Each structure stands twice: as structure tokens, then as C-alpha cells.
Amino acid sequence: MSDDIDKEQVEFVSLLLQREVSEMDAEVCEQCGKCTSACPVAIYMEGFNPRRLIAKVALGRTDELLESDTIWTCTSCLKCKERCPENISPYDVILVLRNLAVRAGHPYPAGYDETIKAVLEYGVAQQPRMVRTRAHERRDRASLGLPPAEKPRDMKKFNEVLGGIVRAGGSG
Amino acid sequence: MKYALYLGCTIQAEQFGCEISAREVLPRLGVELVDMEGTSCCGFPAFSSLSTIGWFYLSARNLALAENLGLDILTLCNGCYASFVETKHNLEENADLKGFIQEKLRQEGLEYTGDIRVIHIIELLHDLIGTEKISETVTNPLKGIKLAAHPGCHAIRPSSLGRPDNAENPQKLDHLITALGAETMDYPEKTDCCGSMLATASGTTTLTIAAEKLKAVEGYGFDGLVTTCPFCFQMFDGRQGEINDIIDFIFDTDSEELEVPIFYYTQLLGLAMGLKPEKLGLELNLSPVDALVEKIAGGAK
Amino acid sequence: MKSVLVIGGGIAGIQASLDLADRGIKVHLVEKTPSIGGVMAQLDKTFPTLDCSMCILAPKMIECFRHPNITLHTLSEVSKVTGSAGDFYVNILEKARYVDASKCTGCGLCSEKCPVRLPSEFQAGMGTRKAIYMPFPQAVPLVACIDSEHCLYFQKGVCRVCEKLCPAVAIDYEQQPREVEVNVSSIIAATGFETYNPQEIGEYGYGRYKNVLTALEFERLICASGPTGGKLERPSDAKISHRIAFVQCVGSRDHRVGVPYCSSICCMYATKEAVLIKEHDPESAVTVFYIDLKVFGQGFQDFVERARDDWGVRYIRGRPGEIREHPFTKDLTIWYENTDTGKVSKTEVDLVVLCTAMVPRPENKELADVLGVELDEYGFLKAQDPLSNPIETNIPGIYVCGCCHGPRDIPESITEASGAVAKAAELIVKVADGGEG
Numbered sequence: 001m002s003d004d005i006d007k008e009q010v011e012f013v014s015l016l017l018q019r020e021v022s023e024m025d026a027e028v029c030e031q032c033g034k035c036t037s038a039c040p041v042a043i044y045m046e047g048f049n050p051r052r053l054i055a056k057v058a059l060g061r062t063d064e065l066l067e068s069d070t071i072w073t074c075t076s077c078l079k080c081k082e083r084c085p086e087n088i089s090p091y092d093v094i095l096v097l098r099n100l101a102v103r104a105g106h107p108y109p110a111g112y113d114e115t116i117k118a119v120l121e122y123g124v125a126q127q128p129r130m131v132r133t134r135a136h137e138r139r140d141r142a143s144l145g146l147p148p149a150e151k152p153r154d155m156k157k158f159n160e161v162l163g164g165i166v167r168a169g170g171s172g
Numbered sequence: 173m174k175y176a177l178y179l180g181c182t183i184q185a186e187q188f189g190c191e192i193s194a195r196e197v198l199p200r201l202g203v204e205l206v207d208m209e210g211t212s213c214c215g216f217p218a219f220s221s222l223s224t225i226g227w228f229y230l231s232a233r234n235l236a237l238a239e240n241l242g243l244d245i246l247t248l249c250n251g252c253y254a255s256f257v258e259t260k261h262n263l264e265e266n267a268d269l270k271g272f273i274q275e276k277l278r279q280e281g282l283e284y285t286g287d288i289r290v291i292h293i294i295e296l297l298h299d300l301i302g303t304e305k306i307s308e309t310v311t312n313p314l315k316g317i318k319l320a321a322h323p324g325c326h327a328i329r330p331s332s333l334g335r336p337d338n339a340e341n342p343q344k345l346d347h348l349i350t351a352l353g354a355e356t357m358d359y360p361e362k363t364d365c366c367g368s369m370l371a372t373a374s375g376t377t378t379l380t381i382a383a384e385k386l387k388a389v390e391g392y393g394f395d396g397l398v399t400t401c402p403f404c405f406q407m408f409d410g411r412q413g414e415i416n417d418i419i420d421f422i423f424d425t426d427s428e429e430l431e432v433p434i435f436y437y438t439q440l441l442g443l444a445m446g447l448k449p450e451k452l453g454l455e456l457n458l459s460p461v462d463a464l465v466e467k468i469a470g471g472a473k
Numbered sequence: 474m475k476s477v478l479v480i481g482g483g484i485a486g487i488q489a490s491l492d493l494a495d496r497g498i499k500v501h502l503v504e505k506t507p508s509i510g511g512v513m514a515q516l517d518k519t520f521p522t523l524d525c526s527m528c529i530l531a532p533k534m535i536e537c538f539r540h541p542n543i544t545l546h547t548l549s550e551v552s553k554v555t556g557s558a559g560d561f562y563v564n565i566l567e568k569a570r571y572v573d574a575s576k577c578t579g580c581g582l583c584s585e586k587c588p589v590r591l592p593s594e595f596q597a598g599m600g601t602r603k604a605i606y607m608p609f610p611q612a613v614p615l616v617a618c619i620d621s622e623h624c625l626y627f628q629k630g631v632c633r634v635c636e637k638l639c640p641a642v643a644i645d646y647e648q649q650p651r652e653v654e655v656n657v658s659s660i661i662a663a664t665g666f667e668t669y670n671p672q673e674i675g676e677y678g679y680g681r682y683k684n685v686l687t688a689l690e691f692e693r694l695i696c697a698s699g700p701t702g703g704k705l706e707r708p709s710d711a712k713i714s715h716r717i718a719f720v721q722c723v724g725s726r727d728h729r730v731g732v733p734y735c736s737s738i739c740c741m742y743a744t745k746e747a748v749l750i751k752e753h754d755p756e757s758a759v760t761v762f763y764i765d766l767k768v769f770g771q772g773f774q775d776f777v778e779r780a781r782d783d784w785g786v787r788y789i790r791g792r793p794g795e796i797r798e799h800p801f802t803k804d805l806t807i808w809y810e811n812t813d814t815g816k817v818s819k820t821e822v823d824l825v826v827l828c829t830a831m832v833p834r835p836e837n838k839e840l841a842d843v844l845g846v847e848l849d850e851y852g853f854l855k856a857q858d859p860l861s862n863p864i865e866t867n868i869p870g871i872y873v874c875g876c877c878h879g880p881r882d883i884p885e886s887i888t889e890a891s892g893a894v895a896k897a898a899e900l901i902v903k904v905a906d907g908g909e910g
Binding site for chain 1: 676722726727728729730764790791792793794795808809810811812815816817
């Protein structure tokens with residue numbers, strides 16, 4: 001696998017992120033609190049507050065956010081995006097911040113890495129596994145009469161193309 | 173009605189009940205399911221968080237595979253549905269991005285135009301097949317059984333991009349439930365999240381979110397909960413035991429364990445059609461479904 | 474000397490008519506509904522003085538009726554306008570009441586016996602009226618009228634009970650609409666506003682949850698002349714409501730649905746209604762969920778502070794994310810963030826009042842076409858310049874006042890009405906002196 005970072009890909013990633021950031025319109029947020037009051041995570045985690053997150057972005061304090069755990073604790077329920085009266089989506093902002101945080105080399109939950117590695121190696125996030133029934137018997141796809149699992153036919157090519165995209169612009 | 177069946181990782185790897193029941197009941201409704209070759213993960217949620225372009229790539233390649241078959245793509249999972257629809261939308265909006273992705277796909281020998289439709293299982297059952305037709309296939313109505321509908325976040329939000337059902341007052345899954353002869357009712361937590369997307373980042377909050385919903389559902393006197401997303405299903409069904417293990421901690425007081433039977437919709441549809449539980453993967457549900465399944469299947473001729 | 478046309482019989486139109494008439498100028502006051510009065514007639518009390526609304530309005534309405542210089546055209550619309558400033562020709566279409574106004578005594582027996590029951594517009598749908606009706610007891614003119622779209626005689630050729638019972642023999646099913654042409658010097662548009670229907674804000678449940686009301690519906694509930702006689706009996710079970718929440722900016726200040734502007738009056742009317750609740754029941758728990766408290770008028774800040782400090786109304790800064798209804802009790806739960814502290818909580822209430830946006834009437838389009846007047850980007854009639862010329866329109870001789878050109882409160886509407894009258898009078902003087910219009 002080549003470690004060369006494809007210049008075009010880097011540009012693309014940056015462009016996409018730039019577009020997201022400029023469309024964020026975080027400045028028009030009136031801090032009304034509708035997003036936070038709809039958020040299922042904000043109820044249980046005092047540190048997670050979409051309204052405050054948008055305020056920080058509007059004030060240019062994104063570095064703080066990139067380093068924090070906060071941006072990783074969104075459950076992507078999309079209630080904030082659905083209801084914001086200014087059409088701001090804290091969820092989409094969080095996704096961009098996550099992308100940026102990874103590229104800036106900040107720590108993030110290990111589970112994501114495992115998934116990315118699995119997809120790059122096997123084409124799927126999880127390999128089909130043996131499961132337990134309620135009666136504690138073991139079953140798998142074959143014993144249940146299901147067709148074998150699918151994955152990309154040319155794994156090498158898939159890994160090359162996808163890997164290149166993932167690696168573009170930073171760590172990966 | 174012929175569709176390219178896209179399973180997605182969760183179903184293909186472990187939530188076999190969803191697949192078994194879908195494969196069993198959909199052909200009986202006149203749906204031909206065509207298996208896709210060479211599919212990959214749709215990219216949600218790991219790639220959407222870490223590499224948005226990678227996410228678009230993964231979704232686009234699955235769409236391209238379906239395009240190759242000349243078929244619309246059917247998903248059994250909210251997350252996969254959201255991925256495909258968002259990818260299609262983003263690529264339509266941004267010609268450069270589309271060109272970039274198309275070029276990469278060609279390296280894998282795939283062509284993407286974005287012309288096929290993405291169909292969610294709720295859409296298929298409610299809009300394309302219709303509750304009337306479904307009712308006609310019911311020989312064993314689920315009489316006297318009250319079920320809570322859980323459409324799941326990505327089947328209803330965000331409305332701006334078009335979703336199978338209404339964001340604040342989704343009723344389609346409810347109609348599908350009553351089409352089986354069962355009862356349902358609106359309840360305040362219906363549009364709430366299952367919390368599973370938080371699992372990667374948090375230990376207990378993800379379980380707390382699910383626990384609150386299940387507790388509420390139990391409190392209203394529902395006999396069970398029905399969903400059309402394997403992620404939600406995995407959380408409510410597969411992890412109900414885990415929730416019960418720490419339930420005192422979750423509710424911060426001595427609490428009764430939750431006992432909520434969880435079903436993927438096509439499993440119940442199968443039972444209402446008079447099919448045997450083994451044909452619907454019901455032995456794989458980890459939530460306490462036995463009593464309810466016996467009650468329902470016992471009524472089957 | 475020519476007369477002046479006033480379109481719209483709400484407080485602005487009434488004030489303009491009285492000002493003109495008292496100056497000796499003749500007025501044609503055209504009102505679309507069966508009675509003048511407008512929204513002010515539907516209010517219980519007005520802010521910031523907490524005067525009884527009808528007590529202030531009714532004498533003015535009666536004056537309009539009795540003033541020798543005012544000709545009232547109710548159930549009427551302006552259908553055509555030609556000419557120019559100083560010399561307009563206006564066609565007024567007077568619809569048929571099917572009741573002879575010269576005979577009707579307003580006794581109300583016809584309504585009593587009419588078998589058809591419909592939602593009452595005056596009661597904002599919270600109460601009912603009959604197919605033959607007078608909109609409210611203080612209606613001007615106090616003459617019954619028949620809603621032919623729902624009257625059994627007009628729809629199916631049966632009934633005729635009102636005709637049989639009317640002691641004044643005033644029912645006239647054969648009555649025809651008529652069109653009159655008047656020649657006026659100028660036109661004052663005072664057609665008022667409508668309130669936003671919050672049904673599309675699904676997370677607030679209006680239309681699905683019985684105990685979620687708009688402010689105007691709540692006003693009828695708490696008003697002694699309302700369907701419950703002023704008792705806060707909530708719609709689902711008539712339980713007296715002690716825990717009430719107000720949600721501000723519903724449909725206002727919104728770029729997703731509704732309108733993006735501030736509707737000007739909601740912070741004040743919510744406070745007013747909150748105080749009314751406390752007056753009825755000092756033990757009640759009243760909360761107002763707001764983003765900003767826009768209380769800029771004279772005495773307004775004081776009004777809110779008294780509500781908060783003296784009456785104990787709770788103000789929380791935070792737009793609620795969701796309102797939920799308990800399936801059995803029909804109580805409502807509001808999820809909100811107190812943005813001052815960052816804490817997310819929920820509260821349970823008996824009744825929720827949505828303070829909905831003030832939006833232009835859809836009829837404005839038609840009216841603008843007939844008058845040749847411009848509409849602004851939201852559909853309100855457009856004044857020439859919000860700063861230096863807020864009364865004239867693009868058509869010389871046509872003026873606007875009141876909410877027809879944007880959200881404003883009663884004091885402002887009355888002031889503008891007098892302003893429009895000054896302009897109209899100016900034109901009359903100019904023309905009389907031989908000048909051009």
C-alpha cells in the first residue's frame with residue numbers, strides 16, 4: 001500500500017469541509033436552546049450542549065472543540081437538525097468537527113478505528129459471526145439457511161481506492 | 173416489484189432474524205429480492221464521522237452495484253437508508269464531488285449515475301405494497317396485542333431530505349401494525365432515539381437512553397415494541413440484558429428489570445401470515461418474546 | 474366635500490372613521506364580516522393597562538353606528554377602485570344578510586332555535602354559533618345574518634325555522650347582494666392581520682394535542698364572554714388548569730417555517746394573559762418560555778417586572794424543544810433548556826399556550842390588486858418608507874394604518890389611524906383649495 005497522499009484527494013476533502021464550515025452559519029444562532037432541549041444526550045451528560053457548541057464555533061473557539069470528547073458524544077438522532085428555527089444543524093457541524101479533529105491528530109474513540117480497519121480489510125464493519133439463541137444454542141448464517149455474506153469481489157482494489165480516500169489529508 | 177436487496181453490516185453479521193423474516197415474508201407480498209454481489213459497508217457511522225468522503229464513496233459504490241443490476245435498492249436498515257439518501261443528495265448538489273467519486277469508482281470498475289431509487293422497508297410495505305394488501309395476507313390476526321411503534325431516528329429525520337415517514341407524527345409503522353390486527357397507540361417517546369450511535373463513545377449513557385424508552389413503553393401497557401432498524405433492534409433486543417444488569421444504576425434507585433419483547437416488523441408480519449416462528453428467526457431474539465410468540469402462534473391454524 | 478373610504482372595521486379602522494367623522498368628513502366604513510370590532514373585540518383585556526377590551530371598544534363601535542357622518546357597510550368588500558387621489562370611484566359589494574336590517578331587533582330568537590351548530594369564528598373555534606347568528610352580543614350592527622353555506626334552507630331547501638319564529642318578520646331569503654359606487658377623496662386601508670397556524674410545528678403538537686392552544690384561543694377561554702364563562706376548563710376533560718405554560722415565538726423569528734420577523738406583541742400579550750391567570754387563581758403555576766422579552770413600549774418593562782415580581786410569573790429563557798402529551802391524562806410535558814444555566818429539564822403542565830406569529834391576511838393580495846398598492850416580501854401592505862413615511866403607500870391618496878402593514882399593538886394602531894386621517898384630511902383641504910391631489 002502506498003503511503004503517498006493523493007494531492008487531489010486532499011484538496012477535495014478540504015473543499016468539502018470548507019463548504020460545510022461556511023454553510024454552518026453559526027453566527028445566526030440566537031442561542032434559543034431548542035436544540036439542547038430536544039437532545040437526548042444533553043439530558044444525561046451535562047457537558048454535552050449543542051447550543052453552547054454552536055456558540056463556540058461562532059466565536060471561533062473550534063480548537064477547544066476539536067480537542068474535546070464532546071464532539072464524539074452525539075448520538076446522531078437529528079432532532080436538533082430537524083427543529084432548529086435558523087436551519088443550523090449542530091449534528092452536521094459535529095460531523096465536520098469530527099473529520100477535522102481526526103485530521104488534526106486529536107484522540108477519538110477507538111471503536112471507530114476498529115470499524116474503519118475492518119472495512120478496509122474485509123469490506124464490512126463486522127465479519128458474520130456465530131450468535132446465541134434464547135435457548136443458548138449457536139447459530140450462524142449457514143445453519144440458518146442464509147446465503148454467504150457478501151464483500152467486495154476485488155478486496156485489493158477496494159482497499160487501495162478506499163484507503164487512499166481515508167488517508168487523504170492526514171492520519172488514517 | 174423487484175429490488176436489489178442491500179443488507180448492510182449489522183444484519184449480515186449478526187441480526188439474522190431481520191433477514192430471515194424479510195426473505196420469508198416479502199416474496200409472499202409479491203416482492204422479488206435480488207441478492208447483490210460485492211457489497212460493502214455503507215459507511216455509517218464510522219466513516220461519516222472520520223472520513224465523510226469515504227462515507228460517500230462506500231454508499232455510492234453500493235448504489236452503483238444496484239444500478240448495475242438495473243434495480244432500485246431496498247434497505248432494511250435506517251442507517252443504510254440515511255447513508256444512501258444523503259450520498260445521493262450530496263453528489264447531486266456538488267458536480268465536482270460527483271465527478272471525483274465517479275472516477276474513483278471506475279477504478280473498481282463501477283459506474284455511478286445516481287438514477288436509482290432508494291427504498292426503505294417501511295416505504296415498501298406502507299407506500300408501495302399498502303396496508304390493504306398486507307391485511308389480505310393476514311390469516312392469524314394479532315388480536316388483543318398492543319405494540320409500540322419505534323420507527324427510529326433516521327426513518328423520520330431530517331424531513332428536509334425526504335424520509336419514509338413524518339418527523340414529528342410518524343404513523344406509517346403504526347398503520348403497518350394495525351394492518352396485522354394488532355393495536356397500537358401514540359406515545360410521547362415514539363420519536364425518541366434508541367441511543368445506539370452513542371455506543372462507540374459512551375458506556376452507560378447509551379444504555380440509559382434506551383432504558384428510558386423501554387421503561388416508558390412498558391409503563392403504557394404495551395405488550396412489545398416493533399422496529400424496522402437492526403441497529404435499534406440490536407440495542408433494545410440484544411442489549412436489554414445489559415441494561416437490566418445495571419438498571420439500578422441507570423435509574424438511580426432499586427428498579428424492576430425491564431421485560432419488553434422486541435420484534436423486527438417482518439417477524440410479526442410472518443406470524444400474522446400464519447408462518448411458524450422458526451421460519452422468522454424468532455429464536456434469535458434475546459428479549460423475552462416467548463410468551464407473546466406462543467400466544468400469537470398458538471392462534472395460527 | 475368628498476368622503477373618505479376606510480377599509481376594515483377593527484380598532485384602526487374604527488378610530489380612523491371616528492376621527493374623520495368628528496372633523497365633519499363623511500366616511501364609508503367597509504367591513505368584511507357581519508360586525509365591526511376586529512380582533513380587539515375578541516380580547517379579554519388589553520396591555521399594559523389591563524383595561525377590559527370590549528369596554529373600551531364597544532362605545533367606539535356604537536359611535537360608528539350612530540354617527541351621522543359614518544355609513545357602515547358590513548358583510549361588504551371593495552371590489553373595484555378607479556380614479557386617483559382626490560377623486561376615487563369605489564365599488565362596494567354588499568353581500569346579502571338574508572335579514573332585513575331595518576326590521577331586525579337583535580332579539581336572538583332565530584339563533585336560539587336554529588338547528589345547525591358550527592364553530593364560532595369569534596370564539597376562535599373554542600365555542601359554537603348557529604347558521605343564523607350574530608357574532609357576539611355587542612355586535613355592530615346588532616342584526617342577525619345567515620351563513621348560506623351552512624343554512625339548511627339554502628343548502629337543502631328545508632327548515633325555515635328562523636323565518637317562522639322571527640317576531641319582527643325580518644328574515645328575507647330572497648335578499649340580494651348589491652353593489653354601490655361611491656366617490657371618495659382618499660382610501661385608508663385598515664384590514665388588520667391573521668394569526669399563524671402552528672400545526673406545521675409538529676414538535677409542539679398543536680392540532681393533535683387538545684390542551685395545546687394558540688394565544689387567541691386561550692384569550693377566549695379566559696374571557697368571561699367566552700365558551701366557558703372565563704373558567705380555565707381545558708379542552709380535553711374540562712379540568713381547571715392550574716399549571717400553564719406560554720411558549721413564545723411560535724412561528725415568529727423562524728427561518729424554517731412560519732415567518733422570520735418578530736411579531737411585536739407576543740411578549741406583552743403572554744405577560745398579560747399570565748397575569749390574568751394569576752388574577753383568576755393566585756396559586757396557579759405560570760411559566761413563560763422566551764428567547765428575548767421584547768417589551769419596548771411605554772410602561773411595558775414595568776408591566777413584565779410586576780408580573781414576575783408581584784404576581785410570581787416564572788420567566789425562563791429557552792425555546793422548548795418538544796411538547797409531549799401523556800396518552801391517558803392528556804397532561805403536557807415540556808422539555809426545555811434554561812439557557813441561563815445550561816440545564817435541561819422537563820415540566821408538566823395542564824395547558825400550553827402557543828404565542829403565535831402575526832401574519833398577513835391572504836386577502837391582502839386581492840386587496841392590493843384592487844387598490845394597486847404594493848405588498849412587501851411577507852405579504853403585508855407596504856407603506857412608502859418605514860422611517861419617514863410609514864402611512865402613505867405607492868398610490869397617492871391611499872394610506873395604511875394598523876396591522877395590515879405589519880405587526881404592531883393597539884396603541885400604535887390607534888396612533889397610525891389618526892395619522893392616516895391627518896393625511897386624508899390634508900388631501901381634502903388641498904383639493905378644496907384648488908390644488909391637485
